[in-house]
Each structure stands twice: as structure tokens, then as C-alpha cells.
Amino acid sequence: xxxxxxxxxxxxxxxxxxxxxxxxxxxxxxxxxxxxxxxxxxxxxxxxxxxxxxxxxxxxxxxxxxxxxxxxxxxxxxxxxxxxxxxxxxxxxxxxxxxxxxxxxxxxxxxxxxxxxxxxxxxxxxxxxxxxxxxxxxxxxxxxxxxxxxxxxxxxxxxxxxxxxxxxxxxxxxxxxxxxxxxxxxxxxxxxxxxxxxxxxxxxxxxxxxxxxxxxxxxxxxxxxxxxxxxxxxxxxxxxxxxxxxxxxxxxxxxxxxxxxxxxxxxxxxxxxxxxxxxxxxxxxxxxxxxxxxxxxxxxxxxxxxxxxxxxxxxxxxxxxxxxxxxxxxxxxxxxxxxxxxxxxxxxxxxxxxxxxxxxxxxxxxxxxxxxxx
Numbered sequence: 263x264x265x266x267x268x269x270x271x272x273x274x275x276x277x278x279x280x281x282x283x284x285x286x287x288x289x290x291x292x293x294x295x296x297x298x299x300x301x302x303x304x305x306x307x308x309x310x311x312x313x314x315x316x317x318x319x320x321x322x323x324x325x326x327x328x329x330x331x332x333x334x335x336x337x338x339x340x341x342x343x344x345x346x347x348x349x350x351x352x353x354x355x356x357x358x359x360x361x362x363x364x365x366x367x368x369x370x371x372x373x374x375x376x377x378x379x380x381x382x383x384x385x386x387x388x389x390x391x392x393x394x395x396x397x398x399x400x401x402x403x404x405x406x407x408x409x410x411x412x413x414x415x416x417x418x419x420x421x422x423x424x425x426x427x428x429x430x431x432x433x434x435x436x437x438x439x440x441x442x443x444x445x446x447x448x449x450x451x452x453x454x455x456x457x458x459x460x461x462x463x464x465x466x467x468x469x470x471x472x473x474x475x476x477x478x479x480x481x482x483x484x485x486x487x488x489x490x491x492x493x494x495x496x497x498x499x500x501x502x503x504x505x506x507x508x509x510x511x512x513x514x515x516x517x518x519x520x521x522x523x524x525x526x527x528x529x530x531x532x533x534x535x536x537x538x539x540x541x542x543x544x545x546x547x548x549x550x551x552x553x554x555x556x557x558x559x560x561x562x563x564x565x566x567x568x569x570x571x572x573x574x575x576x577x578x579x580x581x582x583x584x585x586x587x588x589x590x591x592x593x594x595x596x597x598x599x600x601x602x603x604x605x606x607x608x609x610x611x612x613x614x615x616x617x618x619x620x621x622x623x624x625x626x627x628x629x630x631x632x633x634x635x636x
Contacts, residue, residue, distance in 0.1 A: 264295060264296060265295055265296045265297070265298050266295045266296070266297055266298065266336045266337050266360075266597060266600060266601075267298045267300045267332075267334045267335045267336045267337065268284055268297045268298060268299050268300055268319075268335065268336075268337050268339060269300055269301045269302075269303070269329035269330075269332060269335040269337070269338050269339065269359075270284075270299075270301075270302050270303070270317070270319065270329075270339045270341065271303040271304075271326045271329060271338065271339065271340050271341065271342055271350060272303070272304065272340065272341030272342040273302065273304045273309055273310065273313040273317070273341075274341065276341040276364050276391065277304075277313075277341035277342075278317070279341070279585075279586060279589045280339045280341050280362070280589070280593075281299075281302075281317035281318070281319075282586050282589065282590075283586070283589040283590045283592070283593040284297040284299060284339075284593060285297075285299070285317070285318055286590050287590050287593045287594050287597065290574060290575055290590050290594065291571070291574055291590075291594040291598075293598075294594050294597045294598055294601070295597050295598075295600070295601045297337075297593075297597070298320075298334075299317065299318050299319040299320060300319065300320055300321065300332065300334050300335050301314075301319060301320070301321045301322065301323060301328070301329050301332055301334075301335060302314040302317060302319035302321070302322045302323075303322070303323050303324065303325065303326045303328070303329050304322075304324065305324055305326075306324075307324055310322035310323065310324060326342075326346075326350055327353070329354075330350070330353050330354045330357050330359065331357060335359060336359065336360060336600075337359060337360040337361070337362060337600070338350070338351075338354040338359045338360070338361050338362070339362045339363075340354075340361065340362065340363040340364060341364050342364075343436060343442065343443075344366055344368065344369055344442070344443050344444050344449065345368075345369055345436075345441070345442050345443070345444070347363055347364075347366075347367060347368045347373070347377070348367070348368040348369075348373040348376055348377055350363075351363055351367075351377050351380065351388075351610075352376060352377060352380045355377075355380045355381055355383075355384040355386055355388075356380065356384065358384065358386065359386065360386045360387045360388065360596075360600050361381070361386065361387075361388045361389075361610075362388075362389045362391075362593075362596055363377075363388070363389070363390055363391065364390070364391040365390050365391050365392060365449075365453050365454070365613065365616075366444060366445065366449035366450075366453055366617065366620075367390065367610065367613050367614070367617055368444065369440070369441070369442075369443070369444030370444060370621075371617055371618065371621040373444075374610075374613065374614045374617035374618075375614060377610050377613075377614075378610040378611050378613070378614040380610075381609065381610040381611070382611075387596070387599055387600045387606055387609065388606075388609045388610040388613075389592070389595075389596040389599075389606065389607075389608060389609060390608045390609070390610065390612070390613040391589075391592070392453075392454060392457045392592075392608045392613075392616075393585075393588040393589050393591070393592045394454055394457070394458060394525060394540060394588065395457055395458060395461050395607070395608065396588055396591040396592050396595065396607075397543055397583075397588055398565045398569040398570060398571065398572040398583070399538060399543065399544060399545065399546050399563075399565045399569065400458065400461070400462075400538060401569070401570075402546065402563070402565070402569045403462060403529070403536050403538055403546055404461055404462055406536060406548070407462055407463070407529060407531070407536065410533075411531075411533070411534065411536075411548075411550070412529065412530075412531030412532070412533050412534040412535055412536060412548075412550070413531040413532030413533030413534065414531055414532040415463050415504075415506065415508045415529060415530070415531050416508055416509075416530050416531060416532060417508060417509055417510060417530040418459055418462070418463055418502075418504070418508060418509075418510035418511075418512075418527065418528065418529055418530070419510065419511055419527070419528040419530070420455045420458070420459055420510065420511070420512045420513070420526065420527040420528070421455070421512070421513045421514065421515075421524065421525075421526050422451040422452060422454055422455040422513075422514045422515075422524065422525045422526075423451075423513075423514065423515045423518035423521035423524035424451060424515070424516055424518060424521050424522060424523065424524060425516075425517065425518050425519050425520060425521050425522065426516060427477070427496065427516045427517050428516075428517045428518060428519045430477045430480070431481060432480060433480060433481055433482065433483040434479075434480035434481065434482055434483070434489070434490040434492070435480075437450070437494075438480060438490065438491075438492040438493070438494065439490075439492075439493060439494070440493050440494050443494060444494070445494055445495070445620060445621070445624065446475075446492075446494030446495040446496060446516065447494075447495055447496055447497060447498055447514045447515060447516045448473070448495060448498050448514065448620040448621075448623055448624065449620060450516060451514040451515075451516060451525075452498055452512065452514040452620055452623070453616050453617070453620050454525060455512055455514060455525065455527070456512070456616050456619045456620060457608070457616050458525070458527050458538075459502070459504075459510065459512065459527065460612075460615065460616065462527065462529055463504050463506065463508055463510075463529065464504055464505055464506050464508075465504065465505040465615065465636050466502050466503070466504055466505070466510075466619050466635060466636060467503050467504060467505045467634065467635065467636035468502070468503045468632050468633060468634045468635060468636065469500050469501065469502050469503075469619060469622045469623055469626050469632070469633055469635055470500060470501045470502075470626055470631070470632045470633075471498060471499065471500035471501075471622075471623035471624070471626040471627045471633075472498070472499050472500075472627050473495035473497065473498045473499075473623065473624065473627045474495060474496060474497045474498075475492055475493075475494070475495055475496050475497075476496040476497060476517045477492055477496065477517065478491065478492055479491050479492060480492055495624075496515065496516055496517045497513075497514070497515045497516075497517065498513065498514050498515075498623055498627075499511070499512075499513045500512050500513070500623050500626070502619075505636055522541065523540050523541055523585075524539075524540070524541060525539070525540035525541075526538065526539045526540070533550060533551055533552070534548065534549050534550040534551050534552075535548075535549050536548050536549075537560075543582075543583070543584075543585075544564060544565045544580075544582045544583060545562055545563065545564055545565070546562070546563040546565075547560045547561075547562055547563075548560065548561055548563055549561075564579060564580055565579070565583070566578070566579025566580065567579060571591055571594075575587050575590065575591075595607060618635045619635045622634075622635035
């Protein structure tokens with residue numbers, strides 16, 4: 263397969279990330295199939311023509327079904343609000359398309375199960391947008407842990423905090439409503455943390471969680487004095503048990519003042535520990551309990567070409583990769599998986615495992631008990 267026809271649905275933040283990645287992937291990873299940017303969709307009539315020109319797509323539409331039905335399109339890229347993911351993905355798979363979809367998979371666990379079932383029946387490749395997991399620093403941490411560099415994993419501490427909803431005066435939006443967004447901080451941020459924890463340590467078997475809505479109502483834009491209720495969670499905390507026997511504590515907040523992309527994971531082992539912080543995404547902190555105790559301490563590892571695929575994007579260590587570079591890596595892996603039939607990380611089956619954990623958090627919080635999710 264020399265080329266793959268791309269249909270992109272959505273032109274916002276993540277839609278642009280997808281477009282940048284599709285435009286850059288061939289120049290960055292020369293051995294991938296070349297994306298043909300066939301058609302762009304946005305439901306707002308004033309947007310798609312201009313965005314198609316900006317993003318490099320040959321055609322545009324305001325009907326996502328046109329992309330699903332187009333015979334020139336091999337891969338449907340979904341960067342739309344959460345409530346639309348299931349319908350578009352299932353239709354695309356039924357039409358014989360590969361699907362690249364942003365997380366979360368849908369509004370409910372049933373949505374995720376239906377999407378995974380559709381992918382299995384269609385025998386097409388799928389990928390979810392967990393691009394933090396492809397970071398060369400994270401992948402190096404995974405290798406070190408697997409090789410036993412920090413010994414037996416005992417405990418995991420993780421948090422993902424942002425402040426995009428910290429201001430109580432921020433107007434109400436679709437993200438505040440279960441019927442449109444599904445889960446709140448669990449579906450937006452905690453799922454990334456769970457994906458990283460699974461990558462580094464393995465499956466999570468059971469959870470005990472608590473959630474809280476910090477701002478229970480928000481003002482309605484352009485309607486002074488009126489508010490709408492917020493019916494999903496702002497903050498979540500959970501104790502977790504991994505299948506390996508390791509334990510952990512995971513937390514996430516969308517109301518954490520000062521945190522911009524505060525995704526942080528500590529993996530504690532019997533011989534040392536590893537720390538990753540997404541706000542310093544080109545670094546790892548490593549502590550190994552070896553040698554003279556008086557001289558022990560953390561050492562900083564700065565990623566470079568020795569940590570693949572960093573060198574494919576930049577030949578110089580210390581020059582740093584960014585968020586959009588991770589999307590390029592993610593797209594390259596997916597295109598190669600389609601072309602070769604080989605391994606494909608974070609498909610809908612793996613995504614379903616993450617969804618079972620985050621929906622297990624809600625069930626645990628509601629029932630106030632440990633819930634098996636493995």
C-alpha cells in the first residue's frame with residue numbers, strides 16, 4: 263500500500279493536530295504510506311472550505327456520512343465532540359474504513375463496547391489518540407521497567423491536573439453535560455493517566471474511587487444571571503490494584519489552578535524509581551538505590567536520538583520534541599500497522615480496557631466500594 267486516502271471529520275484543536283500529523287508524517291518517517299488528504303468535514307457551513315485549503319485537503323463537506331461513503335477514503339479520522347464518536351466510528355467500520363479516533367471512545371461504556379465489537383467484526387485497523395504513550399521518554403521508561411532497572415514494581419503514583427475549568431465564572435459548555443460529554447475529568451484527563459499506567463505497569467485489576475463536582479453550576483453565556491447545572495465530575499481520586507500485584511494512587515482534576523498539562527507518573531520499584539512529567543516531556547528522572555548511600559540521588563535523562571523515534575524527528579539531543587510531534591509518531595505507527603498488518607498499539611480493544619477502568623471509577627464512587635475492572 264503506497265498511499266492511504268484520508269477523510270478528517272472535525273477542524274478544532276484536535277482536528278488541526280491530526281491534519282498537521284498527516285501533512286508531516288511522510289517527510290518525517292519516509293517509509294510510511296503517503297497520506298492522500300481527500301476530504302475534510304466540518305458541520306459549520308462557514309468553516310470547511312477555508313479549513314480544507316489551510317489543512318491541504320482536496321475536497322470538503324458538511325456531512326460526515328459523505329466521508330464514510332467515499333470510495334477514495336481508506337481511513338476516517340474522527341476529531342469531533344465525544345457524543346459523535348460511536349456513530350461515526352461504527353458507520354465507518356461498517357463501510358470498510360480504518361478508524362483513527364480521539365479519546366474518550368464515547369459517552370458510555372456501552373459505546374466503547376459497541377465500537378470495539380464493530381472493529382472486530384469489520385477486521386479493520388483502529389487507533390485511539392493516546393499520543394502521550396508514544397513519547398520517546400515514556401517508551402524508554404517502559405523499557406527500563408521491563409528490563410528490571412528499578413526492580414519489582416511496588417507502587418505507582420500518578421496525577422493529571424489542568425486548569426481549563428478552574429475559574430467558576432467560566433461559562434457552561436457541552437463538556438459539563440453527561441448527555442453530550444459523558445464523563446468529565448475521567449473521560450478527558452484520567453483516561454490518559456490510566457493509559458500510561460497500563461503501558462508502564464500492566465493491566466489494572468480493581469479500583470476504589472471518589473469523585474467530586476467542584477463547581478455545580480456555571481453561568482450561561484450571553485444570559486446574565488442564568489446558570490446551568492454541571493452534572494459530571496471535576497475531580498477524581500482512586501486507589502488501584504494492578505494485575506501484577508502492584509498498587510497505586512491516581513488522581514485527576516480539571517480545576518487545578520496553575521496546571522496546564524500536569525500529567526505526572528512515578529513508578530516505585532524495589533531497586534529504585536522513575537518519574538515522568540508531561541510538562542517536561544523530554545526528560546525522565548531516575549533514582550537507583552545502588553552505590554554509596556551518601557552519593558545517591560536522582561539523575562535527569564534528557565531524550566535524544568538514542569531514544570527512538572526521537573532521532574527521526576530531530577537529529578540533535580536537547581532540542582526537544584513537542585505535543586504535535588507525538589501526534590506524528592502516533593500517525594506513523596498507525597499507517598504502518600495498516601500497511602503491514604503488524605502490531606498496532608492502542609486500538610479499540612485496548613481503549614475498551616481503559617474505558618472499563620474509568621467507568622469503574624464512577625461505579626466505585628457511586629457504590630462506595632472496590633470494583634473489579636480487569
